Structures are given as structure tokens and as C-alpha cells.
Amino acid sequence: MTEAPPELTAQLAHWRTAALAFDEAENFAAEWAWASLEEYLGITLRSYLARVTGRLRETGDALAADLRDAQDEAQLVLLRRRVLAFRQRVLQSEMVLDFYGDAVNTRTSPRLAALLSACDLLAAQSMTRVLTPLGHPVPPVLAYLDKGAGASVLRAGLRLWDAGAPSPVAAIKVVRHSLPLPTALLHESGHQVAHITGWTAELAQALAAEVGTAGPAAVWPDWASEIAADVFAFAHTGYAALAGLQEVLAGDVRAVFRYPLGDPHPIPYLRVLFGATLCRTAYGAGPWDGLAESWVRGYPLAEAPGAAREVIESSMTSLTQLAELCLLAPRRAFGGRSLAALVDPADVRPDALGRLEVEARKGRDRSVHWIWQECVRLLALAGWRVATTPGRASEFSATHEGWMLRTGAGARVAA
Structure with a gap:
């Protein structure tokens, strides 16, 4: 039997000790932040983290045993490689744990915990309306706060940096400026729904059939994932989704006509006009027409670079057909129904929202159960x-934030 070199034994001991520190979830997020999660979400996430650290412990134990039993130099050469691979696995696992810990730790106060819990519920409810009728389970949602202009999602079911078990939750980034009115949250839950149902690939085929495979407009199928998410957000929140999107995409001329090859996002100029077309398709004339007119005046198409201008010009006459195709056409992903059949945009048309506002003013919003629903x-x-009463924007944002606070606080109490 060949004795293992002390430095190799010490190296393995170091990384095994490092992995043992992963056992405590509080090493990555404060105990209060963990406690602020709804029970099912906290259990799901802690169980996942425990599996990550359990695999590391098993690998480290097996390596230690093999190192003790090494018979010759050839085995030691293989063990050195395995120890280096174990070190890499520990570091990759730490990235996973840090990501979730940092996400949980953004719930730094009771107020933020309540707002983010409300975001969890908003995203989960939007997914439930599509996934449950189709027989798909709804993944737990972990909303977390970050800087920047736009939201993002780390989808449930994806394998993370440690190449281990797939992520058990949909982790959705919510940016600070949109937290009181997080319509972008539903764009991200739309990505999750599209991933689970296979909607994106089917939509790409339909878009290709509509615009063809040649000419500038043939790029639309490459945008299918982002278009699907935009349509999903619109079906749930109507004009609010467009108003929020326009706020994020507004910028200088270069930003609005930005068209890098391979980008899955539509040209911002087109994306806003497509959103206005979705509104017209579902509701007819309305304030979205004024938004679209202002958008076109503010960004003269003559200032667009050549390639972007060609795509825009070749797409403009097809926007209505494309909107109908995305919103109203039946899809295999939806069990032969259209998205609008599962999530009717009429539920959030202006007159329906006016009736909802009357209910809230009559005191229905004193019921946490009603707010949840x-x-x-x-x-x-x-x-x-x-969007339509900008002079009272602060008032309406504050009112909605109050609803979110009651929703989130109630969810944690119920858990």
C-alpha cells in the first residue's frame, strides 16, 4: 500500500471542511430572512440546499476512504484529479448556495419581505391560471430584489452551476424602481410557463409561417421567447403591461432602434408597437393608441440604422396578424386552446378594471382574502x-403598494 502524500490529504480535508460549512442555511442568509418565506417555499428551498451539501459530503467521504486505501502511485494520480474535481464541485455548489442566499437575504425588513412575498403570489397566480388547467404543477416562486432596469428569471427545472439537481423554484429578479408596480414580474413568469408547456418552440413555428423564412421580417421566430412572455404579461395585466414595458424601453434613439444580431429581444421600437397592437386586438381603440403615436413621433423611423429600419418597415403591416396569432390562435401547448381562452384579456380591459376599482372603494380591499384572489x-x-392619470401616479402606486403589503404579510402569517 502506498501512503498518500500529506499535502493531498490536507487538500482534501480543507475542501471537506469547507463543504461542511454549507450545512447551515444561516451561513448564506439571515435567520429572519429565511423565516420570512412562506412555509412551502422555505421547505422547498432548504431541502434543495440540503441535497446539494449532502452530495458534497458523500463525495468527500468516498474520496477520503479511497485515499486511505490507495495501493499504488497510479491510483494516487487518479485521486489527485478527483480531489481537484471535488474542489471545483465545492466552488460551484457555493455559487448555487450564494445565489439563493443572496436572493433570500434581500428580504431585509418586514416591509420588503411582505412586498416580495406578494410578488411570489402574483407570479404563482399568473402561472396557475395556465398550468393548472393543463395538468402541470406550478413551481414555487422566489422573488428577490436587485438593481437595474429590467427583471429576469432563473427558471425552475434548469440545472445550475454545480450541474446537480435542477432548480426547484422559479427565482425572479424584481428591480427596485418597479417593485410598487411589478408588471415585469409576469413577463418573467411567462418565460417559466413557456418553458414548461413548450409554447416557445410552437410559437416560433407559427411566426415563421406568418412572416416567411426570407426577408427582413423573418427574424420574428428568433424573438419567440420574448414575444411569448410579453403576450403572457399582457393577457394578465392588459394596458399596464405595455405602459410598464414602454417605461423600461424608452431611451435614446440608439437604444430604441437597437438590433444586435442574435438578441432574442425584439427591436424596442417594434416591441412597444406590438404591445399597442395587442391592446387594439383585445380592446379596440384606447389610450394605447396615443402611446403608440407618441412613441412613433418621439423616435422618427428615419433615424433608425438601415438593418433595423428594414425589419421594422417589413413588419409594420403584419403586426395585427401577429398579435392575433400570438393571443387568439389555438396551440398544442395549451391543450388546443388559445392563450386568451385560458387567460381572458377582457378581465383586465378598462371597463372591467373600473368595476374592480368600485369594489375596492366600497371596502372589499379590507379583506386580505379578496386581495389575494x-x-x-x-x-x-x-x-x-x-398610465392614464399621471397626475395621481404617486397616489395609485402607493395604494397598490398597500395592497401588496397586506397580501405579503397575510401570506406569511397564513404560512
């Missing part, structure tokens, strides 16, 4: 009112 439509109501 209507939370997605209340988001649509607040976003619509902010």
Missing part, C-alpha cells in the same frame, strides 16, 4: 390608473 387584476388596475 384579485391581486393580479389589482396590479392591472393600478398600472392602468398610473
